[in-house]
Amino acid sequence: MEQNFDYINENYITENELCNITDISKDELAALIQNQLVPQPSYTVSRSIRITSPLNDEFEREITEKYFSKNCISLVNKNKELKDIHLYKEEFKENFIRHLINHPHKGVAYDRIFNTSFPEQEKLNEIFESEWAAYCNGIYGICTLHSTEEEIVKKEIAVKKLIHFNTQFSDKELTAEESDELIKLSEEFNEVTQKFAPYQRKSSSRGKYLDKILEENNLDYLVKKY
Template identity: 25%
Template sequence: MQALLNYLQAHFLSESQLLHRSGLSRERLAQLQREGRTPLPSYALRCSGVVASYFGEQALDDELAWYPLATAEWLIEAQRADVAALRARFERRYRAEWARLAAQGLADAADGCLDAEWAHFLAGTYGVCTRHGRVEEIAAKSAAVGLIDRLTACQTRAALPADELALLRRAVDVLDEAAALFAPHERAASSRERCVNQARRQYLGDAA
């Protein structure tokens, strides 16, 4: 539990921190979430137990919500724009980052299913698996994971030619910058473990 709390405190905003930074009430945040204008928390930590002190024991039963750092930035726009405008803003930023990577050979021509990406964004999914929950990181992660899995055939190819190894290294570096470190209990099954750590060990000869 302590390792998880340390991770969340180092890389996320608690709900109270997010509310303080944005100047919102808890009720207003919940309204924006219901309307599909801002993401749900990426982590919800349910706490049940007993706290003991000089004053005796007290039962605890609470839920703590944690948000990626970029949520505070997103809320600035979410408070004054409707869902359609926010969805369009997400798409513009996503497509711009994808096009930037595609120009470098680091993304396929198509830029993925944006309806699914938007849904995952609102669900808080990308707060779990990107560094800060920024739209550009979401696009970079999706592009890099797709390229790495294609080049390695999901780590089943025995070896890669030199040009593909060079491309793989660049894609791994992009993902390393965009992907979250992941909570301790998630790391072994994460995309970072498969597409960064394992790819470096198996193909690039790097220590993960």
């Protein structure tokens, strides 16, 4: 349990810290989140406190602390004076689609929508809206290092390439060439992806698609440690 707290405290900032650094109130932060100008907290930590004394009395209270990705500092500073709340989403969408279309390995992304013909704008819109919802919900604060449009695209592609590699090679001993390919895929994944909190590591994309196959092939030294 302590390892989870250490990880979150090291890699994320509390609601109070975020407000103090950016000089806004909690109500102002809540409004930014409501208007989708800042993502939801990525983690919420609740603790029960019980105090007793020789006077045979006691006090109990549950403390809840919200933890945000550190990139929210720049987002708050960027968007706290934004008059048109739709501008940020439009900018985010434009950057996301540009990074996706320009990525050299986009063919593996999003059910391989680029493999047959250029997808219709409607399909790109659907993909974006799904990723935007995940972003606003704080999910990419958990998964990626900086929650940028480019990292969301790169993580999608890195994960899909790892899934394909696992499908081909998870049940066999890797050759030297295949091990080299896995090492490159690991580097690509690590370029944009968080370690995940210890309690969720095994079920995360890192745990399922990278840690496991590295360990199975005596590449444990490449497994990200805490």
